[in-house]
Amino acid sequence: MKAKMTLHREFSIGETDKRIYGSFIEHLGRAVYTGIYEPGHPEADEKGFRKDVIKLVKDLDVPLVRYPGGNFVSGYNWEDGIGPVDKRPMRLDLAWGTKESNKVGINEFAQWAKKANTDVMMAVNLGTRDAEAARNIVEYCNFPKGSYWSDLRRSHGVQDPHNYKLWCLGNEMDGPWQICHRTADEYGRVAAEAAKVMKWTDPSIELVAxxxxxxxxxxxxSWEAEMLDHVYDLVDYVSLHIYFGNHESDTPNFLGRSLEMDNFIKTVAGICDLVKARKHSKKIVNLSFDEWNVWYHSNNADKQVEKWIEAPPILEDIYNMEDALVAGCMLITLLKNADRVKVACLAQLVNVIAPIMTVPGGNSWRQSIYYPFMDASLFGRGTVLRCPVTADKYDSKEYTDIPYIETVAVHNEGNNEIAIFAVNRNLKENLELEAGISGFGDCKVIEHRSLFNNDLKAANSAKEEKVKPVIQNGAKIEGLVGSKKLSVLLPPASWNVIRLKADVKA
Structure with a gap:
């Protein structure tokens, strides 16, 4: 099977915002406790944070982590997580039916984020709380000194403000599962008032509706259109969430689900532009895809978990090879929409539907989805190229015209490298990719790395890594300078990264 694509330096979609490689830590399951934080663990530092986990996070180069939720945030009193740890209350978290000790709160998480070389995307409670609580947390986090909440922070040992610049106005407020969920009109009014006072407190912040x-x-x-009528002039992004599963064990259909993600992005962007036109505005509201992943493996096990215990093992999906392929297709979809998607968060980061898993008191390890995310984060920064592709397609139960190859390329002008990301959706055949390259001078292959396994259900564990990248040989570039042709063979059902060195003379 063959596919052809065109790489031209001038065929640009837009620049990647590094924040599309963000992730998410919620006070849910073992994401925090025995995930990033486990005092007494052999790898724990002086603050109780696991150094082995921090290393795995740093290896991903995650620029942003959304916190503290998620469904959790709609019942969260942020004040419970500040001040002396031994005086913090144990609360019932109604969102997940667990207990929350509040041993880790705003300031502790800020310490962890600094150690992990990442920034924090804060979420405010617009479920059980209101604009006043939202304003206060911005003052606590971002105001330097000389006010009640900033001086309270300083009394807690944090002299300098956290200066968090990105804030979510609640979470999934359209969902009946959400604590105090609202209609679009109700949410729009509450979000607008919260946005006003938050930006009055710190005009430098950006907001996600x-x-x-x-x-x-x-x-x-209708939700997007109605709520944006209230908040369009006050916010900078609209959030999107999506999770995919393979409940019916239909792998070809599962691998086509990223087409749904692409349509979701384009539809929401279109609605934003419709509201812009209605308001005769020059402002562009972009998108924050702040929850995305595969999620379904743990559904049945979670029904058996006892309620009202602290940090139970819930949402602990163990990801296999085909999940890594879907995650790869989703990453490529985000890149293809880099002109509108400026923030994205793989949900989540540790233990809870996560690329990183830990054993309490034991080791940490990488799931299959860790590798596509790492590849994209490390090599997918720069100018995303619009790459016309000719390839065979197939139909599945839910989707039509699914290309056997899902691919995109990113040009990093800083180091003159081109990274081609490609998923071969064909489960049985190699795919020969031929790419015509123009405008990049004399190109050379740096490496071709693949992630594949003949068993699509193969998964990693704390004891064994069955799904990991391998270096491929055979990728070659031929032709005259200025008109090169790349030929590379993609294994069946594989995630691929082909890195090229370009000799660009500006």
């Missing part, structure tokens, strides 16, 4: 919880919500589309 809640879009639909997923593209299959009955109010999808």
């Amino acid at each position: 809640c879009g639909s919880s997923n593209a299959r919500m009955p109010t999808f589309g």
